[in-house]
Structures are given as C-alpha cells and as structure tokens.
Amino acid sequence: MEKEMTYELAYQELAEIAQEIETESVSVDILAKKVKRASDLITFCQTKLRSTEEEVVKIIKQMENETGA
Structure with missing residues (x-):
C-alpha cells in the first residue's frame, strides 16, 4: 500500500531527483522519466502551497x- x-x-x-541530476548519476535512459516525475512533484507542491495559503x-x-478587527 502506497503512502499518501x-x-x-x-x-x-x-530534492533527491535534483541531486541525482546535478551529480549526473541518472542514466540518459531514465532522465526523461526523472524530469517528468520532478515536474509532477513541482505541480503537486505548488498546488498544496496555494491551497494552504x-x-x-x-x-x-x-x-x-470574530474579534471585530
């Protein structure tokens, strides 16, 4: 069962994906998948921040x- x-x-x-890309430890074969995942995570974080705000x-x-201020 995946965590929420x-x-x-x-x-x-x-942050882990960024570190992998910065240190060039991601193979070219999976780089596009990592970048897509990073894009999805950024969108999730932005949405969460807007909602919280x-x-x-x-x-x-x-x-x-309530305080009449």
Whole structure:
C-alpha cells in the first residue's frame, strides 16, 4: 500500500531527483522519466502551497470578523 503523498514527501523526492541530476548519476535512459516525475512533484507542491495559503487567509479573515478587527 502506497503512502499518501504529502508536501514533505514530495519535496524530499524532488530534492533527491535534483541531486541525482546535478551529480549526473541518472542514466540518459531514465532522465526523461526523472524530469517528468520532478515536474509532477513541482505541480503537486505548488498546488498544496496555494491551497494552504487560501486556507490560512480564510482563517485569518474569520478571526478578524470574530474579534471585530
């Protein structure tokens, strides 16, 4: 059973892929797959960050409404 993807797991995997590419330890045969996976992880992280930001803004607005600020 695969673990649910979290921002932290995605970021960690992305860092590992970047390290592999930077040190040229990725064979040319699988480079395209690694780059595609990195692209998917970046999209996931960006979506997660936007969602979290929207939720935080919503909570702050609710707090301001409740305190009359």
